[in-house]
Amino acid sequence: xxxxxxxxxxxxxxxxxxxxxxxxxxxxxxxxxxxxxxxxxxxxxxxxxxxxxxxxxxxxxxxxxxxxxxxxxxxxxxxxxxxxxxxxxxxxxxxxxxxxxxxxxxxxxxx
Amino acid sequence: xxxxxxxxxxxxxxxxxxxxxxxxxxxxxxxxxxxxxxxxxxxxxxxxxxxxxxxxxxxxxxxxxxxxxxxxxxxxxxxxxxxxxxxxxxxxxxxxxxxxxxxxxxxxxxxxxxxxxxxx
Numbered sequence: 001x002x003x004x005x006x007x008x009x010x011x012x013x014x015x016x017x018x019x020x021x022x023x024x025x026x027x028x029x030x031x032x033x034x035x036x037x038x039x040x041x042x043x044x045x046x047x048x049x050x051x052x053x054x055x056x057x058x059x060x061x062x063x064x065x066x067x068x069x070x071x072x073x074x075x076x077x078x079x080x081x082x083x084x085x086x087x088x089x090x091x092x093x094x095x096x097x098x099x100x101x102x103x104x105x106x107x108x109x110x111x
Numbered sequence: 112x113x114x115x116x117x118x119x120x121x122x123x124x125x126x127x128x129x130x131x132x133x134x135x136x137x138x139x140x141x142x143x144x145x146x147x148x149x150x151x152x153x154x155x156x157x158x159x160x161x162x163x164x165x166x167x168x169x170x171x172x173x174x175x176x177x178x179x180x181x182x183x184x185x186x187x188x189x190x191x192x193x194x195x196x197x198x199x200x201x202x203x204x205x206x207x208x209x210x211x212x213x214x215x216x217x218x219x220x221x222x223x224x225x226x227x228x229x230x231x
Contacts, residue, residue, distance in 0.1 A: 093216065
C-alpha cells in the first residue's frame with residue numbers, strides 16, 4: 001500500500017487529454033511538500049518529467065503539465081501520442097515516515 | 112553527457128551481503144546528493160537511501176540497519192552495501208542524482224538499473 005495513491009491505469013485516444021492523480025495526506029502533499037513526476041517506459045529507467053509540482057525539465061514538451069492543490073497533485077498530458085504510453089509515478093516526502101515516498105504508479109494506455 | 116553506470120548486482124542467498132556500485136560521468140559524487148531507488152519485479156518504485164554532499168545519510172525504514180550508502184570521492188563512485196538480505200530485497204536497483212534536500216528531493220539522472228535477486 002503506497003503512501004501516495006494513484007489510479008492503476010488511465011487511457012485515452014491519440015490527441016486527447018488525460019490526467020493522472022496523486023492523492024496524499026496531511027503528512028506529505030498536504031503538508032506542503034513538493035510533488036515530482038516520472039515517466040518509465042517499458043524496460044527502462046525512470047525519467048524525470050516534472051519537479052517542484054509544475055516545473056518541466058529541459059526537453060519535456062509543454063503539452064505536459066503538473067499541478068498541486070491541498071492533499072493532491074495531478075499530471076496532465078494533452079495531445080496524447082503513442083509515445084506517451086508508459087508508467088507514471090508521483091513522488092514526494094512524508095514527514096511521518098521521514099523519507100521520500102512514491103505513488104504506486106499509473107499505466108497510461110494510448111488507445 | 113551525464114551517465115550513471117551501475118555494477119555489482121546478481122544472485123545472493125538470504126542472509127548474504129552484496130555491494131552495489133554506481134560511477135557517474137559528467138558530474139562528481141562528492142559535490143552532489145545521490146540516492147538509491149529500487150523496483151521489485153512488476154512493482155512500483157521505492158526510495159532506499161540518500162547521501163548529501165556533506166556526508167549525511169538517510170534510509171528507508173525497510174533497509175535501516177541493514178544497508179549503508181557511501182561514496183569514494185577519489186573513484187567518483189557511489190556504493191550501497193547491503194547485508195542480511197531478504198527475499199523482499201529482490202529488485203532492480205537504480206542509482207540516481209538527487210536535487211534538493213531530502214524534504215524536497217527529486218531525481219534528475221538515473222542509472223540503467225541492475226537486478227539483485229535474493230534466493231536460495
